[in-house]
Amino acid sequence: MASNLAVAVMNGIVWGLILALIALGLNMIFGLLHIINMAHGALYMLGAVAAWYFIELTGNYWLALGTAPLVVGGVGLALERGLLRTIEDKPLVTIICTFGIMLALQQLVLMQFGGTARRIALPISFRFPLFDLQYPAMRIAIAAISAAVMAGLWVFLNKTRYGLWMRGVVQDREMAVALGIPVHKVYMWTFVLGSFLAAFSGVLAAPIVSVDFMMGREILIMAFIIVIVGGMGNLWGSVVTAVMISLIQGVGSIFVVPSTATVFSLGFMILVLLVRPQGLFGE
Amino acid sequence: MERAPQPPILALSKVSKSFGGLMAVNYASLSVNKGELRALIGPNGAGKTTLLNLITGIHTASSGTIRFKGEDITRLPPDRISRRGISRTLQVTSLFSGLTVYENVWAAVQSRKRFFNPFVRAEAWKDVAGKTEAMLELTGLSDKARTVCSELSYGDQRILEMGIALSTEPDLLLLDEPTAGLSTRESMGLVKRMRAMLGGRTILLVEHDMGVVMELSDRITVLHYGEVLAEGTPAEIMANAEVHKVYLGS
Amino acid sequence: MLADRGKGAVFVPAFGAVAAVLAALPFFVDLFYQTFLTEILVWVLFAISFDLIFGYTGLLSFGQALFFGLGGYAVAIPVLKLGLGTGTGLLLSVAVPALFAALVGYFSVKLSGIHFVIITIIFALIGSTLGESWAWLTGGADGLVFPAPPIDFGLFRLDLMDIRSTYYLVLAVVALSYLFLRRMVQSPLGKVFVAIRENEERARLIGYDVRFHKLLSFVIAGGLSGLAGGLYSVSLKYASATFLHWSVSGHAVVYTIVGGAGTLLGPVLGAGLIMSLEHYLVDFLQATDLVVGAVLVFMLLLAPRGIMGLAQGRRK
Numbered sequence: 001m002a003s004n005l006a007v008a009v010m011n012g013i014v015w016g017l018i019l020a021l022i023a024l025g026l027n028m029i030f031g032l033l034h035i036i037n038m039a040h041g042a043l044y045m046l047g048a049v050a051a052w053y054f055i056e057l058t059g060n061y062w063l064a065l066g067t068a069p070l071v072v073g074g075v076g077l078a079l080e081r082g083l084l085r086t087i088e089d090k091p092l093v094t095i096i097c098t099f100g101i102m103l104a105l106q107q108l109v110l111m112q113f114g115g116t117a118r119r120i121a122l123p124i125s126f127r128f129p130l131f132d133l134q135y136p137a138m139r140i141a142i143a144a145i146s147a148a149v150m151a152g153l154w155v156f157l158n159k160t161r162y163g164l165w166m167r168g169v170v171q172d173r174e175m176a177v178a179l180g181i182p183v184h185k186v187y188m189w190t191f192v193l194g195s196f197l198a199a200f201s202g203v204l205a206a207p208i209v210s211v212d213f214m215m216g217r218e219i220l221i222m223a224f225i226i227v228i229v230g231g232m233g234n235l236w237g238s239v240v241t242a243v244m245i246s247l248i249q250g251v252g253s254i255f256v257v258p259s260t261a262t263v264f265s266l267g268f269m270i271l272v273l274l275v276r277p278q279g280l281f282g283e
Numbered sequence: 284m285e286r287a288p289q290p291p292i293l294a295l296s297k298v299s300k301s302f303g304g305l306m307a308v309n310y311a312s313l314s315v316n317k318g319e320l321r322a323l324i325g326p327n328g329a330g331k332t333t334l335l336n337l338i339t340g341i342h343t344a345s346s347g348t349i350r351f352k353g354e355d356i357t358r359l360p361p362d363r364i365s366r367r368g369i370s371r372t373l374q375v376t377s378l379f380s381g382l383t384v385y386e387n388v389w390a391a392v393q394s395r396k397r398f399f400n401p402f403v404r405a406e407a408w409k410d411v412a413g414k415t416e417a418m419l420e421l422t423g424l425s426d427k428a429r430t431v432c433s434e435l436s437y438g439d440q441r442i443l444e445m446g447i448a449l450s451t452e453p454d455l456l457l458l459d460e461p462t463a464g465l466s467t468r469e470s471m472g473l474v475k476r477m478r479a480m481l482g483g484r485t486i487l488l489v490e491h492d493m494g495v496v497m498e499l500s501d502r503i504t505v506l507h508y509g510e511v512l513a514e515g516t517p518a519e520i521m522a523n524a525e526v527h528k529v530y531l532g533s
Numbered sequence: 534m535l536a537d538r539g540k541g542a543v544f545v546p547a548f549g550a551v552a553a554v555l556a557a558l559p560f561f562v563d564l565f566y567q568t569f570l571t572e573i574l575v576w577v578l579f580a581i582s583f584d585l586i587f588g589y590t591g592l593l594s595f596g597q598a599l600f601f602g603l604g605g606y607a608v609a610i611p612v613l614k615l616g617l618g619t620g621t622g623l624l625l626s627v628a629v630p631a632l633f634a635a636l637v638g639y640f641s642v643k644l645s646g647i648h649f650v651i652i653t654i655i656f657a658l659i660g661s662t663l664g665e666s667w668a669w670l671t672g673g674a675d676g677l678v679f680p681a682p683p684i685d686f687g688l689f690r691l692d693l694m695d696i697r698s699t700y701y702l703v704l705a706v707v708a709l710s711y712l713f714l715r716r717m718v719q720s721p722l723g724k725v726f727v728a729i730r731e732n733e734e735r736a737r738l739i740g741y742d743v744r745f746h747k748l749l750s751f752v753i754a755g756g757l758s759g760l761a762g763g764l765y766s767v768s769l770k771y772a773s774a775t776f777l778h779w780s781v782s783g784h785a786v787v788y789t790i791v792g793g794a795g796t797l798l799g800p801v802l803g804a805g806l807i808m809s810l811e812h813y814l815v816d817f818l819q820a821t822d823l824v825v826g827a828v829l830v831f832m833l834l835l836a837p838r839g840i841m842g843l844a845q846g847r848r849k
Contacts, residue, residue: 036647083830091647092593096786097833103783104826111823217780221658224651259666266659273652274640339738365740377738379731390728394740399722408721451739 003131008250010130014139015208016246017146018201022219023226023238024153025197031170031233032190034091035084038098040198040223041216042105047072047199048206048215049109052118061123061207065145069199076195080188088187102216109213117210142204149200150239157235166190170233225269231279240281290353292317292485293338293369293455298347299509300333307333309509310347315455320486322496325506326529331489332374334506335457338487339371340364352454365394370453372444374460374489378432384443385428388415391450414450421480422446438469442476449480456481458488462495474498497521505529548712555704559697568768571700573808574707575765576784580792580800581714582757583785588794589718590750591730592645595782596637596653599660600630600755602777604762606664606671609772613679619693619767620684623706626763627756634755635748642747645733657779664774676773679766693767703764710757715797717753726750730795758785787825791832793841802840 026040050071054064079101087093124141127134157163165186169176177183202216209215226245230237245265252261272280291314300308308330315321323331336342338349340361349357356364379387389405392414406412419425422442427435432443441461448456461477462470474495490496496503496517503520505513513523520526559567583597607629608622617625637656644652664671671677681693684702691698717723725746728736737743766772775781785800792803807828811821836843 036650083834086834092650093833093837095593095647095650096790097830099783099786100826100829100833102826103822104830107822107826221654224654228651257666259662262662263659266655266662269655270640270652273648273655274643277644277648341734361737362740362742365738371738373734373738377732377735379728379735381731382727386724386727390724390736391739393721393724396721399720399725401717401720401722403721404716404719405721405724411721447735447739 003133004254005251006130007133007135008254009247010135010139012247012250013243014143015250016243017143017150018205018208019219019222019226019246020239020242021146021149021197021201021204023223023230023242024150024235025194025201026223027227027230027232027235027238028166028190028197029194030227031235032166033084033088033094033187035088035094035098035191036091037194038095038220039079039101039105040098040194041218041220042102043072043076043195043198043216044202044205044219045109045211045213045216046075046105047202048120048211049113049202049213050199051203051206052113052120052211055120061120065200065203068203069196072199072202073192073196076192077188079195080191084191085184085187102220106213106216113213115213117212117215119210120206122207138207142208146201146204149197153197162186162189225265228269229272229280231281234279234281237279237281241279289317291315292352293487294350295334295338296348296350298334298337298344298349300330300337300342300345306509308337308344311506311509311511313504313511313514315485315487317454317485318483319501320481320484320488320499322488322490322500322503323506324490324493324496324503325512328508329506330509331506332459333509335371335459335487335489338364338457339369365451365453368452368454369457370448370451370455371457372441372448372459372461374463376437376440376444378440378444378447380431380433382432383429384424384432384435385415385419387432387443387447388418388422388450391447392418394451418446418450421449423476438465438473441465441473445477445480454485456484456486458486458490460489460491462490462492470495544715552704552708556701559700564696567696567700569808569812571696571703571768572765573805574700574703575761575768576788576808577801577804578707578710578764579758579761580785580788580804581711581797582754582761583782584789584794584797584800585714585718585726585757586750586754587786588789588796588799589723589730590726590747591733592642592747592751593650593786594641594653594751594754595650595779595786596641596657597754597758597785598779598781599637599657599777600634600758601762601765601781602660602664602772602774603630603633604759605766605772605776606677607759608681608763608766609677609679610670612681613677618684619681623760623763623767626766627760630759630762631752631756634752634759638748638751638755642744642751654779657777657782661774661777661779664777671772671774674774676771676775678771681767681770694770699768703768706760706764710760711797711801714757718797722746722749727795787829789839790829791839793839796839796841799839799841806840 022044026037029035029037047068050068051064054068055061083097084094087097122136122138124138126137128137157167165181168181169183169186173183226238226242230241249261249265293315295311295313298308298311299306311334323334325331333342337344340359344357348355351367351369356367379390389411393408393411419428424439424443424446427439432440435443445461462473465473470492477499488500500517503515503517504511505520505526507529512529513520513526515523558570579601583594586592586594604626607626608619611617611622611625612619641649641652641656665673683693684691691702693699693702725741728741729743729746733743762776788803788807789800791807792801793799807825810824814824815821832839
């Protein structure tokens with residue numbers, strides 16, 4: 001029992017940190033562009049699939065982790081410049097548009113990659129004892145990398161010029177324009193960064209889950225839950241919520257069936273939407 | 284023989300509203316009599332629009348009571364207040380922008396019905412059609428009836444919004460800066476049109492243009508930092524030293 | 534003066550002609566195409582019911598799949614487990630989803646904009662999660678297969694195991710629903726919905742109870758989405774929890790956007806066109822969603838008012 005619980009807690013934290021990265025991307029795009037990006041889960045999936053191809057080609061997971069998110073970031077760039085730019089001021093239209101993008105991306109991957117789920121071998125096969133079970137060290141590495149990326153993101157947002165611009169646009173768009181911040185460039189790079197983060201977490205998750213063209217569908221909803229409960233536009237709230245929800249689901253699934261846990265977290269989300277639409281950590 | 288004084292149609296008693304500690308309206312009392320055109324003036328941020336929002340239920344007063352035709356409406360939602368007979372225009376023109384002028388007025392005229400039958404064609408409601416056409420006549424927009432209202436000139440949009448507000452057959456009409464954003468010439472045209480449209484109605488008018496205020500109003504209430512500073516006829520207000528201090532800073 | 538005046542003169546013969554052609558078609562096409570036409574008609578009903586809430590009332594609901602899926606089960610479960618008739622089942626396929634729509638809508642219409650979109654997705658997800666885990670009732674993802682008993686109309690019996698009879702049942706119900714919705718959107722009630730879509734605040738200020746009318750629109754749309762789901766399960770003799778998944782709502786969204794939201798003819802054309810496109814492309818592309826997604830995105834960017842918008846734009 002103790003070891004089951006320990007594993008559940010460990011898994012909860014590892015998975016929570018991956019989810020936090022996904023939700024951060026979704027939340028940045030929402031906070032800045034006011035776009036609910038329905039294609040976010042598909043970009044996560046695209047990251048994992050791209051990584052699978054890179055690994056097939058080079059045999060090196062770490063190389064894939066470095067390159068696949070960049071490729072997907074490029075896809076994000078094309079989507080923002082080519083499609084979303086003209087409709088960014090219409091929230092409902094962008095929801096439908098990104099839904100269309102999601103359909104197209106999933107189908108493209110199905111055509112190229114096929115419908116069967118594939119596994120990526122753990123690049124670190126070492127396991128260490130956790131009570132009477134063996135816990136894979138790779139998961140610890142994944143959690144550490146996630147945390148490092150988030151720390152890097154924090155530095156980027158707080159210490160660099162672009163980061164300050166982004167925060168300025170979130171706070172007061174008109175003021176930002178008046179101050180000469182290139183708002184449309186900020187939009188573009190935010191979408192690229194969001195896509196990059198989605199893909200990066202996709203590559204991180206790939207060795208834990210299996211890779212298939214539908215893997216982004218449930219993740220998208222998880223990311224929504226996290227962003228809403230943590231507060232739309234509240235990045236720190238997303239990180240805390242991601243780890244919290246993942247822990248609750250992980251530990252909870254020892255005691256109840258997963259679907260019950262899902263229904264409860266969905267019900268909780270409805271409650272938050274109705275009672276505290278600004279999120280648990282909003283003002 | 285003097286008639287017994289009628290109770291005011293609208294009576295605000297010690298009404299306050301704060302937004303997160305900031306007092307937008309502070310202990311304001313105000314009554315408007317039937318048939319009068321009352322202007323509400325004051326510098327920017329004096330709480331004029333907030334006061335209109337409280338009367339129409341867009342915001343709810345933090346304290347105090349608002350009575351309309353003798354009944355307490357302080358806590359009613361906007362649609363119920365509209366049905367009791369208060370109508371208004373907004374500072375930023377608020378229309379059904381994708382619909383035609385005719386459809387805009389129709390929606391407002393139709394709103395006085397209790398049951399919206401889903402099984403008859405709207406055109407079958409001849410009384411609504413008649414009132415709609417009469418209102419178009421009154422606003423002088425008959426020849427633009429088929430124009431989608433986002434394509435109207437700004438001045439016409441202001442008039443249309445007034446027509447919509449009037450179409451609900453209100454006993455009290457609130458106008459929030461009808462001449463905002465208009466040129467002097469357009470303003471004069473609008474005032475002329477307003478005189479024709481609004482004769483004999485009870486009106487509470489918020490307006491920046493003192494020329495318009497002086498020309499139209501029977502009495503004036505001056506609001507300053509959410510408080511009622513002065514009240515009187517246009518001549519009295521013009522002569523009031525405190526009002527001068529607020530407006531001219533002297 | 535109202536936008537629709539005078540169109541009746543065109544509409545009545547046009548509707549009659551289309552109905553006549555559709556009624557005659559089974560005598561000229563084989564069983565495969567009869568099934569295909571039945572399916573198109575079902576999705577037409579789903580799309581026009583979505584259009585009532587989105588195109589006319591201005592609320593983007595991604596939760597219509599919940600009512601569509603419930604409609605399917607409202608036929609399958611009573612027929613299979615309670616031995617009720619198909620006709621009763623179809624009545625239930627309106628009533629049960631409408632009841633759920635009242636419950637879901639009561640909470641959802643408190644929110645607007647993107648929050649409304651998200652809460653409708655969540656409600657549908659709760660439905661599909663429960664549907665999949667309550668396999669004893671729903672058959673889960675495998676679904677329920679059931680024989681649809683014939684409907685006795687007194688004068689004749691409609692054998693629903695027969696593809697052509699099923700087609701006629703679906704055609705009749707969808708045609709009647711279309712007429713019902715057409716009358717509604719032209720009625721005073723329809724004008725209220727459109728006023729709310731165009732400017733919620735203004736609608737409230739002239740005395741409309743916005744929340745009540747949004748709920749009313751949501752319930753009617755939910756009932757008709759349910760009816761579409763009921764007809765679908767009758768035509769397939771099958772209901773499944775996968776129909777409850779929020780992404781199924783995407784069908785209605787796509788057909789409505791492509792055809793033209795806020796018109797009833799638009800979603801009909803959209804459903805017919807997209808489904809035909811999928812049908813003909815599937816043989817050599819195997820990538821129907823790719824085409825659907827691409828068509829959706831490009832229509833949004835280049836012709837946001839859909840096919841109907843293009844047609845009306847040309848007439849101007």
